[in-house]
Amino acid sequence: MELEVELLQALERADLPQMQKEVVHTHLFKHERWPWKQIVRPLLTQSAKVPGSMPYGKGEMPNPLLAAAPRKEASYASH
Numbered sequence: 385m386e387l388e389v390e391l392l393q394a395l396e397r398a399d400l401p402q403m404q405k406e407v408v409h410t411h412l413f414k415h416e417r418w419p420w421k422q423i424v425r426p427l428l429t430q431s432a433k434v435p436g437s438m439p440y441g442k443g444e445m446p447n448p449l450l451a452a453a454p455r456k457e458a459s460y461a462s463h
Contacts, residue, residue, distance in 0.1 A: 388413070388449055417444040 391412055395405060411418075422441035430439045 385449065385452055391449075413447075413449055416447055416450060418447050419443070420445055 395408060395412075398405075400408065420443050422443050423438075426439040426441045430437070
């Protein structure tokens with residue numbers, strides 16, 4: 385997968401300390417869900433229009449790197 389390869393290369397180029405590299409790698413490649421910041425929906429649903437305010441929400445989505453990975457088929461014994 386191209387995205388995975390690019391992220392791994394970027395992680396190597398970032399030259400992070402090993403502990404930080406492991407944290408980033410775990411969050412990118414092992415967690416089933418990724419956090420994301422919601423911007424449009426909170427803007428549309430805010431009730432009080434405060435000048436200069438930028439409401440936001442937090443959401444989660446499936447990790448696209450795991451969702452795109454080939455899944456192992458369960459083997460069933462035939463009877």
